[in-house]
Amino acid sequence: MNLDQRIGAFVELGNWLREKVVVWEQSNDDSDDEFSHNMRLAGVQNPWFDRKSLSTCFKAWSESLNKDSLNKWLEPYQETIKNRKKAVSVGIVAAGNIPLVCFHDFLSILLSGNSCRIKMAKSDEVLLPYITKQLIAIEPAFKDLIVFAEYQLQGFDAVIATGSNNSARYFDLYFGKYPNVIRKNRNSIAVIDGSETSEEYAALGQDIFQYFGLGCRNVSKLLVPENYILDRFYEGIYAFADIVNHNKYGNNYDYNRTIYLMSVVDFLDNGFLLLKEDEAISSPIAVLYYERYKDEKHLQEILARHGDDVQCIVSKQEQGSQSVRLGDAQNPKLNDYADGVNTLDFLCNL
Numbered sequence: 001m002n003l004d005q006r007i008g009a010f011v012e013l014g015n016w017l018r019e020k021v022v023v024w025e026q027s028n029d030d031s032d033d034e035f036s037h038n039m040r041l042a043g044v045q046n047p048w049f050d051r052k053s054l055s056t057c058f059k060a061w062s063e064s065l066n067k068d069s070l071n072k073w074l075e076p077y078q079e080t081i082k083n084r085k086k087a088v089s090v091g092i093v094a095a096g097n098i099p100l101v102c103f104h105d106f107l108s109i110l111l112s113g114n115s116c117r118i119k120m121a122k123s124d125e126v127l128l129p130y131i132t133k134q135l136i137a138i139e140p141a142f143k144d145l146i147v148f149a150e151y152q153l154q155g156f157d158a159v160i161a162t163g164s165n166n167s168a169r170y171f172d173l174y175f176g177k178y179p180n181v182i183r184k185n186r187n188s189i190a191v192i193d194g195s196e197t198s199e200e201y202a203a204l205g206q207d208i209f210q211y212f213g214l215g216c217r218n219v220s221k222l223l224v225p226e227n228y229i230l231d232r233f234y235e236g237i238y239a240f241a242d243i244v245n246h247n248k249y250g251n252n253y254d255y256n257r258t259i260y261l262m263s264v265v266d267f268l269d270n271g272f273l274l275l276k277e278d279e280a281i282s283s284p285i286a287v288l289y290y291e292r293y294k295d296e297k298h299l300q301e302i303l304a305r306h307g308d309d310v311q312c313i314v315s316k317q318e319q320g321s322q323s324v325r326l327g328d329a330q331n332p333k334l335n336d337y338a339d340g341v342n343t344l345d346f347l348c349n350l
Helices: 003-026 034-045 051-064 067-082 103-111 127-138 140-145 165-175 198-213 231-236 238-245 247-262 296-309 343-348
Strands: 089-093 115-119 146-148 158-162 180-183 187-191 219-225 274-277 287-293 310-315
Touching (some): 003 051, 034 051, 034 127, 051 198, 067 103, 067 343, 089 103, 103 158, 103 343, 127 140, 140 146, 165 180, 187 198, 187 296, 198 219, 219 296, 247 274, 296 310
Parallel strands (some): 089 115, 089 158, 115 146, 158 180, 187 310, 219 287
8 A cells, every 4th residue: 555545545534524524413413323323422431522522623634634735744754655664563542632632643653654553542432443444444455554452552663642741751661662752731822912803802712612621722821911801801702601501511610610719719700711810821621821921021931931831822923833823723734743743754764
């Protein structure tokens, strides 16, 4: 199976996803087709995976899996991939915070001419195996290149592992002797200057609430000018008020609000999102930390302080290599690599 065949198979997979999502969105929860069944199963296993989150995820990947995008992404590595003598077995230790969170690693490994062994998170054991079944139906040669580990991950030559800061310490111990990419906790910051329009605030709401704020690219902290009136931010994101009706999100909102009240902590509350002034970057679910900056110099000092803890910086103004536009935090391009580590470069140099 050559590179063009592998690309073609993923393009067909993208088309399949697109068609399935269109039909699924028009169906009800009682539909008994295989796609609907697996979506329900994924939601039972992980209640954060609601219809909207799953639909958003699949639409994004169906758009990315097109021939032009894949070829452009792979262009600098095509000769290396085509001249590869032997596939390397690469292990994936997947997180389970948002749907198909390890799909980019899966895609990168297979398109770089390697094989993969995958240990899925307990909270996300349905989606990728189901989609892999369809990929193999499209291109049977993938069957021998993909293994899902039921228990311990074994038989790999290199590894990509994603988890918390705590689990990363264990990953270092267990996988340190292998070529590896080990990812830790990261969060994203939004910088606003007070000139944002209602449309831009709505876009920022997407960056905060998409996938319920569980992704590393979700905004967990807001940086605002010293004299900024936070009511303007609350007014701008009010369209997302219904999120509190989601059972798990609502429980987190109630829990954190109660903790702050009992601890006599100062916070702001609009009924679905708590704002707490804090220098930290990683906020609990249903909470957004904020910090005020005096001027541009002070702003850059705050951003520098967070350093490697930042996945991306959302702003209408350019904020360096990690900068993304308002509303685009959860819409990464194929070459927007997690933690700033070029996965494809790593894989092509094994």
